Amino acid sequence: MRFARRDFLAAAASGLIAARLHAADGATRDTALVAPDGREIALRAAPPRQPSAGRAAIVLSHGANGTFDGLGPLVTALSHDRWVFAPLHVDSEDHALHGAVPPAEVWRTRLEDMRLTLDHAVARLGDGGPIVAAGHSYGALVAQALGGATVMGQGARDARVGAVVAISPPGPIPGFIGAEDWAKIAVPMLLTTGTADVLPMIAPTWQAHLASFEATRIARSAAWVGRDVDHYFGRMIQRLRREAPDQASQFEAAMHIVNRYIGAIAEGNGADARWLADAGPTRDFPNETHCFDWRD
Numbered sequence: 001m002r003f004a005r006r007d008f009l010a011a012a013a014s015g016l017i018a019a020r021l022h023a024a025d026g027a028t029r030d031t032a033l034v035a036p037d038g039r040e041i042a043l044r045a046a047p048p049r050q051p052s053a054g055r056a057a058i059v060l061s062h063g064a065n066g067t068f069d070g071l072g073p074l075v076t077a078l079s080h081d082r083w084v085f086a087p088l089h090v091d092s093e094d095h096a097l098h099g100a101v102p103p104a105e106v107w108r109t110r111l112e113d114m115r116l117t118l119d120h121a122v123a124r125l126g127d128g129g130p131i132v133a134a135g136h137s138y139g140a141l142v143a144q145a146l147g148g149a150t151v152m153g154q155g156a157r158d159a160r161v162g163a164v165v166a167i168s169p170p171g172p173i174p175g176f177i178g179a180e181d182w183a184k185i186a187v188p189m190l191l192t193t194g195t196a197d198v199l200p201m202i203a204p205t206w207q208a209h210l211a212s213f214e215a216t217r218i219a220r221s222a223a224w225v226g227r228d229v230d231h232y233f234g235r236m237i238q239r240l241r242r243e244a245p246d247q248a249s250q251f252e253a254a255m256h257i258v259n260r261y262i263g264a265i266a267e268g269n270g271a272d273a274r275w276l277a278d279a280g281p282t283r284d285f286p287n288e289t290h291c292f293d294w295r296d
Helices: 008-013 069-078 103-125 138-146 206-215 248-265 270-277 280-284
Strands: 029-034 040-046 057-061 083-087 131-136 163-167 189-194 222-226 289-294
Touching: 029 103, 040 069, 040 103, 057 069, 057 103, 057 138, 069 083, 069 131, 069 248, 083 103, 103 131, 103 138, 131 138, 138 163, 163 248, 189 206, 189 248, 206 222, 222 248, 248 270, 248 280, 270 280, 280 289
Parallel strands: 057 083, 057 131, 131 163, 163 189, 189 222
Antiparallel strands: 029 040, 040 083, 222 289
């Protein structure tokens, strides 16, 4: 799965990219992208700790109120041998505009942030390469929209996105997102949730998180449900200092599955695809996995 190369100089000349990252030591790098209206978008990028040719780049959207620090364990898990690019959205608790932007405008700016991050990621790949849109919670919905889902009746599909990883996406929200919207997802998607993943406003039961997986009919989509996993994997995503049962082993299992899914779908790794199709997640992580569904 390959996508056309976007020339870096052309993107920079358009004013969409403020800086290009050069990182070889595995440390994250912060820079800024500039929106057409001049709004500055903070961007955190993590280079692969073990670079390898042909790997995907991941554009990652945090959940509502999320922060860079709260994404730390997730970025580390995803950047073993892939670039990860994560913008800071205006609804972040660390953003100067937190609480000042109306919800509908937050959605628009989130999409704009991710499109500019995609420009940056494609430029960083240089020779072209697979792109995965990923996100947690509200950010998972953003990733699904880039993959083709409609939100509030509007489409936001970006053809550069070849796969989606949706970590605890919301369930149906009347007037905002529903089954008919998720049915428009045009690329394979991995969805993760857990049997303790209940947030009344977006998922009154943990099963509600599976609605988008049930709605899409795209082949090689998959859903993993973690045993006793809540919305934040305990203290592994965003709420790093909350009181919660330790879910580190479930998080490790989920990230192993996410990385193998990206290998199978975005990078064409046959061994990863066979492992997923043969119910590897259930077999190799029986204590952490409640169920796993792979759609041929």
